[in-house]
Amino acid sequence: MDASSIPTSRPRGGGLLIAAWGLVVLAYAVGFFLASGTALGRRLEELVGGSGTGWDKVLHFAGFFLLGLALFQFFLVVNAVRRRSASQRLPAVASFISGSVYAVIHEAGQALFPGLVPEASDVVADVAGLIAAIFLYGLWRSSERALEVAAVQGRYRDRWNRP
Numbered sequence: 001m002d003a004s005s006i007p008t009s010r011p012r013g014g015g016l017l018i019a020a021w022g023l024v025v026l027a028y029a030v031g032f033f034l035a036s037g038t039a040l041g042r043r044l045e046e047l048v049g050g051s052g053t054g055w056d057k058v059l060h061f062a063g064f065f066l067l068g069l070a071l072f073q074f075f076l077v078v079n080a081v082r083r084r085s086a087s088q089r090l091p092a093v094a095s096f097i098s099g100s101v102y103a104v105i106h107e108a109g110q111a112l113f114p115g116l117v118p119e120a121s122d123v124v125a126d127v128a129g130l131i132a133a134i135f136l137y138g139l140w141r142s143s144e145r146a147l148e149v150a151a152v153q154g155r156y157r158d159r160w161n162r163p
Contacts, residue, residue: 023070060125061132064103068133071095076141088141092134099130 075091083090103126110116 023074026070057121057125060122061129064099064126064129065133067102068095068099068130069137071099071130072134072137088138092138095134096130100127103127103130 072091072095075094076088079085079087079091103123106126107118107120107123110118
């Protein structure tokens with residue numbers, strides 16, 4: 001029996017899926033903790049001027065920007081491992097839909113906590129953060145891939161002279 005007759009299998013990438021899920025769960029937990037009316041979340045909002053100054057929208061945008069990055073990376077890994085595809089279209093759509101649904105649930109859930117009021121403008125800030133994250137991360141990955149293709153074709157030589 002020679003080496004060419006031994007069946008080979010590609011690794012399934014289970015560790016990457018666990019790490020990707022861990023990142024999404026961590027981003028979700030931190031966002032929920034800060035927005036659930038805890039003393040730390042309220043202190044952070046007071047530190048930037050309170051909800052009347054508009055800084056709470058910046059916090060919503062920033063939080064959902066980070067969540068959008070985590071979701072997009074997660075769905076990219078899932079797409080690469082499960083479907084063996086490098087396409088960004090399906091991960092971008094899945095990230096947008098799941099992040100938007102979470103934004104609505106997140107705001108609606110604020111009605112359950114005393115002292116918190118759900119606002120439609122917070123959902124707008126959340127979705128804007130998601131869109132910015134998905135667009136910028138997708139643009140960065142596309143430009144990175146274009147440079148790799150150009151380097152392989154010999155049209156681009158990196159400054160470190162890597163093969």
